[in-house]
Amino acid sequence: MSERDYYEVLGVSRSAPEDEIKSAYRKLALKYHPDRNPGDKTAEERFKEATEAYEVLKDPQKRQTYDQFGHAGLSGAGAGFGGAGFGGFDLSDALRAFMRDFGGFGTGGGIFDEFFGGGAGSQERYNRGEDLRARLELTLEEIQTGVEKTLRVRRLEACDVCSGSGLAPGASRQTCPDCRGAGQIRTLSRTFLGTIQQVKTCPRCRGAGETITSPCASCHGEGRVRGVSRIKVRVPAGISSGNYMTLEGKGNIGKNDGQPGNLIVVFEEKEHKIFTRQGNNVICQIPISFTLAALGGEISVPTLNGNHTLKVPAGTQSGKVFRLRSKGIPHLHAHGSGDELVQVAVWTPTKLSGEDKQLLQELDKSPSFTPPESDKSFFRKLRDSLGF
Ligand SMILES: [Zn+2]
Ligand SMILES: [Zn+2]
Incomplete structure (x- = not known):
């Protein structure tokens, strides 16, 4: 147990800031470390003494107690290591304190735990299988x-x-x-x-x-x-x-x-053949004939658990999105599910017979078959129905 003044041991003034104490200690610790001075009892004592001084002066509360009462103030229970007072501060305490604060230099972190974890604890850690x-x-x-x-x-x-x-x-x-x-x-x-x-x-x-x-x-x-x-x-x-x-x-x-x-x-x-996922909603796109889009009717649409009948109202525009409530993915941490969004696209026939053409040409004469003037709001409505 050292009775030398801690400030004197570290060679710092009584008003030295914490970082000065730390660097003064580090210099001394590296100089007197037992591994650098094998068998040298004096160096070992110096190392212990410096570490003890450092342990007190780096801790504002212990430092204050020491400033007020000197060594006597620290010998009570709880003031020292493990409540044993400084009488119990031995070389392994000193090495441990040094490794805790400086063991990271050049050796990486975690050295302290591995080396001083001790007995059964470290053996268990060593023996534990890999994740x-x-x-x-x-x-x-x-x-x-x-x-x-x-x-x-x-x-x-x-x-x-x-x-x-x-x-x-x-x-x-x-x-x-x-x-x-x-x-x-x-x-x-x-x-x-x-x-x-x-x-x-x-x-x-x-x-x-x-x-x-x-x-x-x-x-x-x-x-x-x-x-x-x-x-x-x-x-x-x-x-x-x-x-x-x-x-x-x-x-x-x-x-x-x-x-x-x-x-x-x-x-x-896995990627799905039909659906794309957006959050907990699933989206699919279904082609419909332009007669169905104009006249309205029912179509069968796929869902993640079987087919579902969807009513397509007369006058449905290409790109319109229908929402099937709760047909999407369940919320992981909440009640309920996402929805299925079905976007329909009017499919334009690519092969027409002479008769088909004739009929369509007749229909084309009707004023109801002429689209309106270009209008942003028409396309905005379509976009909004998908929620993008
Ligand atoms: Zn061995
Ligand atoms: Zn074996």
């Missing part, structure tokens, strides 16, 4: 009703031979002698920022922290092998391309009987 991703294509009809599908998924499954243990008959596990069970080893590398500690996966046990006297011949000690499984997916009605579902525990099983990862199923909508 997998699968694509599932659906037709609009399936999307409208919702559907249960079976996916064939290639994944790693528990080895039958060793029941996932990775051990050959009669074999056992022992703590890895290289990393002493940590699964990772610390190395030093020189960069332009100074010497940086790096944490690497132990090459001997490949992160497991354990070695096996004799691995299972079938899975080479991993406890898992490649397999193909059929997995049921219940797809709700109303999904869209890009929506996904997480099936917990359906990914790769973990090494040595570890927890399985998840299977993430990403949905994709």
